[in-house]
Amino acid sequence: AANVIRLLSPDAFTIGQESIEALSWDTTRAVLTSWKNYLSNFSGEYLDEQKFLESQEVIKKEANVKGKQLFMPLRVAIIGL
Numbered sequence: 001a002a003n004v005i006r007l008l009s010p011d012a013f014t015i016g017q018e019s020i021e022a023l024s025w026d027t028t029r030a031v032l033t034s035w036k037n038y039l040s041n042f043s044g045e046y047l048d049e050q051k052f053l054e055s056q057e058v059i060k061k062e063a064n065v066k067g068k069q070l071f072m073p074l075r076v077a078i079i080g081l
Helices: 017-024 026-043 049-063 068-079
Strands: none
Touching: 017 026, 017 068, 026 049, 026 068, 049 068
């Protein structure tokens, strides 16, 4: 199978059917709210790897989650999968 690169665009954003479960977890709302707050207060031009890792630590503490409960909702929010 060929690798497909899809640009992140609000016009092309869809959530994959297999990703719906992660959005239904009890902790997902807290994770996504924290992510939204982090982005709203971010003053840089873009998130590099270091800033993204820092954002995960902030979200981990604010939402009191870790592992799959942290990573999967963020992944779905960012790429829809």
